[in-house]
Amino acid sequence: MKMSIYLPREDSFLIQIAVKDFAKGKVLDMGTGSGIQAVTAASNKNVKSVLGIDVNKKAIEYCRREVKNKKIKFAVSDLFSKVKGEFDTIIFNPPYLPADEYAPDIALIGGKKGYETVERFLDGAGKHLNETGVIILLFSSLTGREKIDELIGNNAFVFEQVQQKGVGLMETLHVYLIRKNDLLKKLEKLGLSDVRKLTKGHRGVIYTAKYKNKKVAVKVQRPDIQVKSLFREIACLKKLQKYKIGPKLLLAEKDFFVYEFVEGKFIEQFIEKASKTKIIAVLRNVMLQCRQLDKLHLTKEEMQNPYKHVIVGKKPVLIDFERCKYSPDPKNVTQFCQYLISGKIGRLLAKKGIKIDKTKVIKLAREYKHKSDEKNFREILREI
Numbered sequence: 001m002k003m004s005i006y007l008p009r010e011d012s013f014l015i016q017i018a019v020k021d022f023a024k025g026k027v028l029d030m031g032t033g034s035g036i037q038a039v040t041a042a043s044n045k046n047v048k049s050v051l052g053i054d055v056n057k058k059a060i061e062y063c064r065r066e067v068k069n070k071k072i073k074f075a076v077s078d079l080f081s082k083v084k085g086e087f088d089t090i091i092f093n094p095p096y097l098p099a100d101e102y103a104p105d106i107a108l109i110g111g112k113k114g115y116e117t118v119e120r121f122l123d124g125a126g127k128h129l130n131e132t133g134v135i136i137l138l139f140s141s142l143t144g145r146e147k148i149d150e151l152i153g154n155n156a157f158v159f160e161q162v163q164q165k166g167v168g169l170m171e172t173l174h175v176y177l178i179r180k181n182d183l184l185k186k187l188e189k190l191g192l193s194d195v196r197k198l199t200k201g202h203r204g205v206i207y208t209a210k211y212k213n214k215k216v217a218v219k220v221q222r223p224d225i226q227v228k229s230l231f232r233e234i235a236c237l238k239k240l241q242k243y244k245i246g247p248k249l250l251l252a253e254k255d256f257f258v259y260e261f262v263e264g265k266f267i268e269q270f271i272e273k274a275s276k277t278k279i280i281a282v283l284r285n286v287m288l289q290c291r292q293l294d295k296l297h298l299t300k301e302e303m304q305n306p307y308k309h310v311i312v313g314k315k316p317v318l319i320d321f322e323r324c325k326y327s328p329d330p331k332n333v334t335q336f337c338q339y340l341i342s343g344k345i346g347r348l349l350a351k352k353g354i355k356i357d358k359t360k361v362i363k364l365a366r367e368y369k370h371k372s373d374e375k376n377f378r379e380i381l382r383e384i
């Protein structure tokens with residue numbers, strides 16, 4: 001692949017406006033090319049120093065030869081690989097075009113789909129951005145604006161558009177100002193790092209992060225959902241810690257909590273792969289946890305379909321207690337019985353040579369429902 005020094009073009013002049021307006025303090029100019037943004041930033045009064053980075057050695061040699069400015073230093077680095085410390089401003093006019101056979105040049109092409117370099121950049125940027133720092137990022141409509149917005153959200157950043165310009169008939173250039181969102185700032189203050197969005201649940205957004213050298217999960221209430229259930233889940237998890245049910249709770253705040261990340265497979269994927277003895281041990285273990293919840297008069301709900309809520313690693317861990325609440329006659333054991341005799345799981349178990357006597361389990365579950373004592377529970381457990 002060709003590696004030319006990127007000479008200033010239309011996109012450079014567009015991002016330059018934002019650099020003049022917003023570059024402050026200690027500045028990192030990623031992919032500095034000819035050094036144009038580094039020089040622009042350095043001319044701001046409130047800019048103290050600028051580090052220009054490029055993966056292309058020739059570009060850095062060129063900058064060192066041509067740019068004589070005491071505020072500016074240059075270094076070769078593939079994105080953040082050689083960068084140390086935090087910055088107040090990070091500028092990036094990235095290669096943002098989807099790969100095109102006719103222009104195979106690393107200074108222009110951002111990867112097969114165009115956004116790959118931006119993705120790698122954003123994944124590394126949080127570590128090098130101060131709490132109040134800003135990223136000034138340019139990209140094109142050809143990079144995919146929705147994708148860029150998604151990548152920003154995945155890193156717990158927020159953005160505002162500060163420049164937009166049409167070029168030619170088909171393309172629009174965008175310049176974003178990107179900052180850390182309030183959640184990320186709070187989490188970093190508590191000592192968490194590498195915060196990434198994992199998934200959106202029914203009512204929560206789950207992030208993963210690093211905390212005390214361990215992978216953790218962070219659950220936040222979804223802002224678009226009216227029902228607020230976070231406080232209930234925190235209360236339940238607190239109560240369940242001493243019974244070793246649910247993930248370990250590490251930190252609880254008003255609008256989020258930090259808990260153990262459970263490594264493993266969802267229960268059905270586990271059943272598909274595991275041996276008969278292991279499956280039986282896991283099902284019995286889940287049944288015992290259900291019994292413990294019953295004894296505590298807590299109903300977790302959805303135990304008749306716990307597909308995404310039982311993760312099996314070293315042992316099975318129940319997750320998602322957002323609907324867990326006090327009930328005089330709790331339903332965990334009976335719901336899990338329902339699950340075990342359902343057609344879908346029945347077929348899975350049959351393949352592994354595990355037969356559960358449906359009629360008998362239904363009968364025993366009825367008796368247990370009527371009288372939820374240890375004796376009736378043991379009868380059920382014996383059937384697994």
Ligand SMILES: Nc1ncnc2c1ncn2[C@@H]1O[C@H](COP(=O)(O)OP(=O)(O)O)[C@@H](O)[C@H]1O
Pocket residue numbers: 198199200201202203204205206217247259260261262263308309311319320321322
């Ligand atoms: N502690 C955790 N460890 C591993 N994965 C988790 C953890 N918490 C949540 N997840 C993943 O995120 C998904 C959604 O989490 P969940 O607690 O069910 O959120 P919601 O209450 O919004 O449904 C889960 O199905 C699971 O895949």
Ligand SMILES: [Mg+2]
Pocket residue numbers: 201202308320
């Ligand atoms: Mg859920």
